[in-house]
Amino acid sequence: MTPLAAYLLVAALLFAIGLAGALTRRNAILVLIGIELMLNAANLNLIAFWRYGPHPEALTGMMFAIFSIAVAAAEAAVGLGLVIQIHRHAKTTDLDQMNRMKG
Amino acid sequence: MFEFLDQIFVILRHWLVSFLPAAWQQPAGVVMSVAVIVVLFPALFALTTVFERKGLARIQNRFGPNRTGPFGFFQPVADGIKSLTKEDIVPSSADAAVHFLAPVVLVVAVYMGFAVLPMGRNMVLVDMDAGLLFYFAMGASTELAVFMAGWSSRNKYSLLGAMRAVAQMISYEVVLLLSSVTVVMISGSLSLSKIVEAQNHYTWGLPHWYIFTPWGLAGFVMYAIAATAETNRSPFDLPEGESELVAGYHTEYSGFKFALFFLGEYLAMFSISGLGTTLFLGGWSAPFSWLGWVPSWIWFFSKLMMSIFVFIWMRGTLPRLRQDQLMNFAWKFVLPMCLLNLLVAALWRFLGDGWVKWAVCSGILIVAYVGMGLLEMRRGHIGPRSYRYAE
């Protein structure tokens, strides 16, 4: 198995774990954490492809990863802000109880 | 001769390593240097504690520790023995694992910082290309340790202290980064040894340390403030403000773990002073060209101790701030000034050589600071202090 494949597998596993968390946890914050994990898995893919790709000197993958890290930070800040606000309104962070937008 | 003195440790290491088979030499060398660092700085810590206590005592008109050993110089030994032999209490409701991990993580993270500090010519453990970034990464991870300590002890004082500490550290970390970025902008490198090299020139025997430039001076002041706050030293020692929350996040720690926290605080102080020295005070370079023969590590450590002394001095002099004052200061004064400083540094970089850049840069800074001061004075935020003594 090539190293790249190994990294990709790890990333896939991490992604799946994050997704599982995001799908199964009640607490909104933990859902956010799960999403962060998924993002990180994506970053790992980017870096791995950069490292083993044909043109590592082009830095594309690395740049992509760096930018996505920055975006993830922003996403976390806003997301957590939203969670706090929701908690302030609904007095809960339990997603099962947050279904007011039901059609 | 002087070269030999200068490089003595490096040579020593080579000599020692040369006994080993070639394959092991490199790792062995690293291990050796690590061991030196791991031993050296705690020793320095012991020394500093006693100096601090005696210095504070002088400032406050009393004798410091003067019983154990000559002039009480063995005091740290006694303290060490005491803290090692004391019972290690873990609160019953505490989260034992985290409670245990917190001090370890703290000390490890702090130790990591030393890896990239050049303590003398060719005396840097790992000459990383992104050394500064690494340092800040490690500095950032101490905050988590503090939080762990505060949260795991299940104690309101600890939790509040930890929260305060984390908030304060985050706020001032921004400042710390921004003030260092100016140096990076000018020296054009994140590698600390390169930064020192960039400052290791002389004109008319005077060094090109960054503190001797307008932006460098401003940046250094900012850096010093932020460093004091990062290490939770007075006047920014709210996280362990005895009068409000017993001992902050390490209220529930005793014995060896407490000693670890104590060590961690001082190590952080050392490493951050070392970084400041490296960034602004020319690292291991001599203050005058004709003093170049003195070994570089002597310069580094003397500068280090100088700033440590300043730390102690401030602690003896300044009263503690209030939380809101602290935060306002960070976000409403220091941060804007740092941003301005960035601009000034950029100007400095692009105004070419000659007097113009000096005039422009110092002009901007002076105007900014004086203006700010006048504004605050008019608002009555600052002014002559009026003490109220207990009648």
Added chain:
Amino acid sequence: MSLVFYLIAALVVAGGLAAMMLKNTVHCALAVTVAFAGLALLFLNLDAQFAGFAQILVYIGAVAILVVFAILLTKGSETPKDGVFSQTWLTGLAVASAVFAVLGWAVLQTAPMLPRATATPVVSVQQIGQALIGQYVLPLEIIAVLLTAALIGAVIVAIHEKEGAN
């Protein structure tokens, strides 16, 4: 594949699993921090020094702290009475495993045609910097705007309304 890789990978996966499965939210936050750190190590292992340190700085230094703050502000640390997993956790798990199955299958499908180990690229921070303000300057600016907007937005969203509002 080196042993180091397997160790780190195990660390990452373990951290991730712990983060998603532990009961106490704060423990989850700490566990995810471990996963982040492991990822940073993976980046270093991939010779992406800058990205690795950036990862530590951003995720451990900022995101993790944010998370624990959020947890403490939302009283998330005490475990809810009716379990930590939602009623539909089984389907969620199934879907997630399906995703993993597909991804893994894809990787294994393409594994043979993936490139073998290549020469380690040497990237100095200076090159990265030049790329950032040269070729990638526009994304950089956009990111800057985005971060500012996110900062302000987060503050405005999370700020406590004065009495009288709504």
Added chain:
Amino acid sequence: MQESISFTPQLAASPIAEILWLIPAVPMVAAGVAALLKQAMRKTSATLAIGSMTVSLLLSLVAFAHVIAGWAHGQAVRETVNFTWIQAGAANVDLGWVLDPLSAVMLVMVSFVGLLIFIYSTGYMAHDENYTRFFCFLSLFAGAMLAVVISNSLLLLFMGWELVGLTSYLLIGFWYQKPSAAAAAKKAFLTTRVGDVFFLLGIVWLFAQTGTLLFYDHGAGSMEPGALAALLTQPAALGLTAAGAIGLLIFAGAAGKSGQLPLHVWLPDAMEGPTPVSALIHAATMVAAGVYLIARVYPLMQAGALTGGSTTALTVVTWVGASTAVFAALIAVAQNDIKRILAYSTVSQLGYMMAGLGMGGVAVGMFHLITHAFFKALLFMGAGSVIHGCHEEQDIRKMGGLKADMPLTFLTYTIGMLALCGFPLLFSGFWSKDGILEAAQHWSVARAPFYMLVFGALLTAFYMTRQVAYVFFGYWRGKKPAHESPAAMTVPLAILAFFAMALGLIGTPLWPWFRAFLDGRATGFDVHGFAEPGLLALMGTSTVVVFLGLGLGWRLYGGPAPRPEEPDVLEKAVPLVWGWLQRKLYVDELYGATVIAFYGWWARVSDWLDRRVWGGAVAGVAWAFGLWAQLNRFLDTNVVDGGFDKGCEELSTGGGLLAQVQTGRVQTYLRILAVAVVVLAAILIWSSRA
């Protein structure tokens, strides 16, 4: 004939060239600071503006001295400092500034006249409550204008250009309470925009062709042989080369800014602004910017001209200039507003400059620009002083006999007027105008411009005499007696008056210093300057013409001028022509009747279309539907009602079912998303596998 020294661009710019950017920067900074001041801080703002202008003047003088020194050592200075502004992939946009005789002369002129006018304004605006704002705008204008002057890049020049336009707008509308002023400001802004659009097109085209906007870049600039040759080979429409076409486009911009014929309408209205503004912006500097621009891109305009020949671009410039000169002069004859007369004379003088550029080259045009700047500024400030003295009265028929009340103003004004008329030998206007006429005489393309310009000179002398006679001679026809203005206003007048006389001496054929300086030739006294064929004759002609004009004017208006209500002498003579002239030859009306009317008509047409056609169509459709609806109702009520209700129920239940999907749970949605991903990925891989 002296041999020409080629411009050898110094690779290393001298220190003064390095800090040339300070000249515009200082006033701009002053403006920025003044913008933050309170309206109450009048002194501060004035000091700031004047101080900054002084600094600029000093720097300009240093630069000028540097250029002269280099010239004296026999090499023509052209030092450029360029830097990259934007780097977008391969193409990068450079900016930069240049120090050469042209910019040096212009710098000194602008900063000097500017400084005097600033000082003058302290007196003139003394009672205005928006004093601070005024100086803020003035400084901003000065900075922008200086930026235009020093810029070595068409782009930087354009930036300054637009900024200048903005400040002009702000200052014309400075008394925005007056609707007329607001309207004038708007008019000026829009009219110049028309030109600027073409200018911008020219810039873009030039960039597309040459890939650079720098004028001089050590051989790589767009005004240097390499680029020009490329432009000449490049054909454009109507048998023009790209060079010619771009030149024409740029000229359109210049025409807009310096009020050339089709676009001159804004300039007279611009006199609604405070008089110092009229003097600085709409007489001395900004309107000259157009001329300066043409001088700057002269290599481009000239590209492809054989020796002694002309190019399409230059021919156009010449014709436009000449006709503007005559046209405006004609109108000026019949105006009664003291400032409007000057405004029209400015337009006509600008025409002279353009014609000079077109026929005689940079030096001829620029020389007239410089001299004109001084004496026209002088005239405007004199007019301002008169207006000030007559309590804001602007109608010359309500003045008169002021030579007794305001002797200083009278003296200086007369000097300016004589300079403008080109009174022989000791006034600058004579020499500069003479240069233009000479060039016109030798022009290879056509003879007509020469006669037009001579006629223009005659008219100039005539209407200026008329004005002076009205204002200063005869008896006082106003209400309150007039008074002399404060020193802050008269002293600058005196200084300018001196220059209005002295400045001519650097451009006489006897000692063509200025021309040699700009062309970078060595110079010296030579009596043969006069011996050039037909020169003396020409001078004689113009002298005669001037005296004719003066005499005619004095003959008609010398006596006690008529009372305000009764008609003008000429009006009695030729009421019809007079009417035309009074109405400015109906240009505004023409535009009103064509462009604006067209827009109005178009608006009405589309309105009509809306109402009648589309509206009608819609109405028809609506009617049809109405009919259909009637039918439907019949069918519904009788036939499908039950079935329809059934269908509705079905639909609502279906909707309800569909709505079930919308659980309002984030995780559900996420799950669906994930499933979709799985399916898609599976399909993808499967298909790629086969």
